[in-house]
Amino acid sequence: MTDLIGLYNDELTRVLNRLAPLKTRTITYRIDSEWYNDAIRNAKQQRRRAERKWRSSNLQVDREVFIQQRDNVNQMIEEAKRNHYRGQVNGCKDSKQLFKIVNKLLGKKTEAVLPTKIFADCLAQRFNDFFIEKILKIRESIPPCDNPTPAGFSVLCAMSSFSQVSVDYVSRLISSASNKSCDLDPMPTELIKMGAQHIAPVITRIINLSLSQGTFPSELKTAVVRPSLKKPRLDAEELANYRPIANLPFISKLIEKTAAAQLNDYLSANELLEENQSAYRANHSTETALLHVYDDIIRSIGDQKAVLFVMIDLSAAFDTIDTEILQRTLQQLGIRDTAADWFQSYMQHRMQCVKIGNEKSTSSELTQGVPQGSVLGPILFTLYMTSLGRVLRHHGIRYHCYADDTQLWLPFAPHQITDAIRSMESCLNDVQRWMFHFKLKMNCLKTEYMVIATPRMARDHDLLRAISVCGAEIEPSSPTVRNLGITMAADLSLDAHVSSLSRVCFAQLRNISRIKRYLDQATLEKVVHTFVTSKLDYCNSLLLGAPTKVMARVQRIQNAAARLVTGTPIHDHITPVLRELHWLPVEKRVMYKVLLLVFKIIHRTSPSYLNVLTTRDAILCRPLRQSNSNMLNVAFTSSSFVYNRSFTFAAPRIWNTLPLYLRCCDDLNVFKARLKTFLF
Numbered sequence: 001m002t003d004l005i006g007l008y009n010d011e012l013t014r015v016l017n018r019l020a021p022l023k024t025r026t027i028t029y030r031i032d033s034e035w036y037n038d039a040i041r042n043a044k045q046q047r048r049r050a051e052r053k054w055r056s057s058n059l060q061v062d063r064e065v066f067i068q069q070r071d072n073v074n075q076m077i078e079e080a081k082r083n084h085y086r087g088q089v090n091g092c093k094d095s096k097q098l099f100k101i102v103n104k105l106l107g108k109k110t111e112a113v114l115p116t117k118i119f120a121d122c123l124a125q126r127f128n129d130f131f132i133e134k135i136l137k138i139r140e141s142i143p144p145c146d147n148p149t150p151a152g153f154s155v156l157c158a159m160s161s162f163s164q165v166s167v168d169y170v171s172r173l174i175s176s177a178s179n180k181s182c183d184l185d186p187m188p189t190e191l192i193k194m195g196a197q198h199i200a201p202v203i204t205r206i207i208n209l210s211l212s213q214g215t216f217p218s219e220l221k222t223a224v225v226r227p228s229l230k231k232p233r234l235d236a237e238e239l240a241n242y243r244p245i246a247n248l249p250f251i252s253k254l255i256e257k258t259a260a261a262q263l264n265d266y267l268s269a270n271e272l273l274e275e276n277q278s279a280y281r282a283n284h285s286t287e288t289a290l291l292h293v294y295d296d297i298i299r300s301i302g303d304q305k306a307v308l309f310v311m312i313d314l315s316a317a318f319d320t321i322d323t324e325i326l327q328r329t330l331q332q333l334g335i336r337d338t339a340a341d342w343f344q345s346y347m348q349h350r351m352q353c354v355k356i357g358n359e360k361s362t363s364s365e366l367t368q369g370v371p372q373g374s375v376l377g378p379i380l381f382t383l384y385m386t387s388l389g390r391v392l393r394h395h396g397i398r399y400h401c402y403a404d405d406t407q408l409w410l411p412f413a414p415h416q417i418t419d420a421i422r423s424m425e426s427c428l429n430d431v432q433r434w435m436f437h438f439k440l441k442m443n444c445l446k447t448e449y450m451v452i453a454t455p456r457m458a459r460d461h462d463l464l465r466a467i468s469v470c471g472a473e474i475e476p477s478s479p480t481v482r483n484l485g486i487t488m489a490a491d492l493s494l495d496a497h498v499s500s501l502s503r504v505c506f507a508q509l510r511n512i513s514r515i516k517r518y519l520d521q522a523t524l525e526k527v528v529h530t531f532v533t534s535k536l537d538y539c540n541s542l543l544l545g546a547p548t549k550v551m552a553r554v555q556r557i558q559n560a561a562a563r564l565v566t567g568t569p570i571h572d573h574i575t576p577v578l579r580e581l582h583w584l585p586v587e588k589r590v591m592y593k594v595l596l597l598v599f600k601i602i603h604r605t606s607p608s609y610l611n612v613l614t615t616r617d618a619i620l621c622r623p624l625r626q627s628n629s630n631m632l633n634v635a636f637t638s639s640s641f642v643y644n645r646s647f648t649f650a651a652p653r654i655w656n657t658l659p660l661y662l663r664c665c666d667d668l669n670v671f672k673a674r675l676k677t678f679l680f
Helices: 002-019 036-058 060-088 095-105 121-139 167-176 189-195 196-215 252-268 284-300 323-332 337-347 376-382 388-394 413-436 456-459 495-514 520-535 548-566 573-582 586-602 641-646 647-656 668-679
Strands: 221-227 241-249 305-314 350-356 364-366 398-402 405-412 448-452 468-469 473-474 480-483 486-489
Touching: 036 060, 060 095, 095 520, 121 221, 121 350, 121 473, 167 189, 167 196, 189 196, 196 252, 196 337, 221 668, 241 350, 241 480, 252 337, 252 376, 252 456, 284 305, 284 398, 284 405, 284 641, 305 413, 305 641, 323 337, 323 376, 337 376, 337 405, 388 398, 388 413, 405 413, 468 641, 486 495, 486 520, 495 548, 520 548, 520 586, 548 573, 548 586, 586 647, 586 668, 641 647
Parallel strands: 221 350
Antiparallel strands: 221 241, 305 405, 305 448, 350 364, 398 405, 468 473, 480 486
8 A cells, every 4th residue: 555655646746847847937916806807007118108198298188088098997897896806705615715715805915914023944843832832732731641541431332343434435525625725645636536536546546555454654744734723812932822734745635534434433323322412423513512401401590490500611532532542432432453453553653744834843743632623523522521421420510512612500599509509519510630641631710710600699698609610710700702703691691692792793884885786796795695694594592582682683784795795875764675686584594594403403403412402293193284294392480581582492383383384295396496485
């Protein structure tokens, strides 16, 4: 297999050098814009001649000729820009590409942010040394565990080997891959995709040899790391504010995708995945995770209970994974024989180097962790965290995970705050000990904790108390915390979230208005959907049952977007405009999302933790009336807050109001089309 990969790299490099040899050219920094053409260049020359003639003659007729030629040039430039950017926006294949085009129109710089106080010739090496030393320091700060290793688990199923893949399967993998290339690739990915029919048989042979022999090619274990600033607001001079994003060779990703697909099939078929883990899984998302958390907390508040809510933060979670413990975890999940050998080969002797510009650091070996830019890395991390759920269930703590973001909550009667804190502290201390065993580190400085309660509970009881985790005191957070992109308030009000949403959306609308003249209405609508509507729709199921004033604030954002797209004056009625654009109002968009989730629950394509929230009425198998078929049980609650805002109570009620032809629909795409028509 090593000889085959060497032959693959050598032949592609030879072909590329023969057909497109590398040439050095000296170019000027002033480059014509992409929309600039010969017609504009000739028109500008005529404008300059007309101006010189007018300046020399000082005649009114020459001045009018110059003004006409000037206006003609300006009109040609505007028309060229419009045609160019319309074509680029309409040709965008993903939102990332559209963001780049719009940022270019707005004049925003898209260059990577890097430290400026470190010399460029040693910056790559400094980053590489820092990333390696950071992991070593975290591992050294984890105390040794005297207690026995937590008991493992065993399964009755097994995955002993991988299945061989066909050339057609690999061709589809190549065609669906992004055009992103690695510096270690012998040829750009875009060219490989163009010649996929000729290269696919060779790549198929490499993949099948790797999977059948249980070895991952050592030539593909080196990653080129690009430092990425974690958040735009952080200090760019601090190396600690950067995360390493690994870029791997193209064939490495194809092998990983093949192995990941078969691993996921095995785990899903045998129900081995953690139920309350929503990352990197089909039909799971941040919205389903937050809906699960919110629904449980809302029902607890309706039962006159407060809730202790903790969000655990881990330090460099992906980079500190112990590969030996991960290998044992895979064996406990039934990964054996050749499959186990392949994963062991995949994780061992991995290398990384940092590249910034033309400067590259020396390669360093990684003794632990999984690459953050890899295909298998995130999946292996979620499997690594599998046994944490048993620790949390032992303490009776409710929890949900999204990758390394772990949320814990504990409902309690307000007068039992002391006992609740003691239970949460006991659980967190056990979680800390579990992390010591698994070589992970809880970051107490970034771990957030808040008490969720009604204003009356907060007024009548002293609920703001600190909790202690292994000697570290964690104070209650401010009235709001940021949770998976949503601003979560201590009283479960949505005002803070809507305020944050309004700031972001109106800022985007102001930016889009600056480039509106370059776009026609269809293209402008596409840009608005990407930058604004997507934010309105993100986790909008949490707005179910929100107060009228909250929904009105969100509706104002959509109204402003519609006025921008159509040019409607501010005093004109907006309802006909929304109908003309075929945009559902915000409240009905929320209903649309909720009903889609209920449809998936009924047809068992939603996460299992949502399936228990809404169940089909078994008594209605033989309904007395045809109109009552496919209806859901609606539980009783005396709390109007729970009745309106809880997904468990409100979603079945909304579903039952649908006409029979919608409730009996079995095809998702047909249901979506009919539902939107019905809501209109």
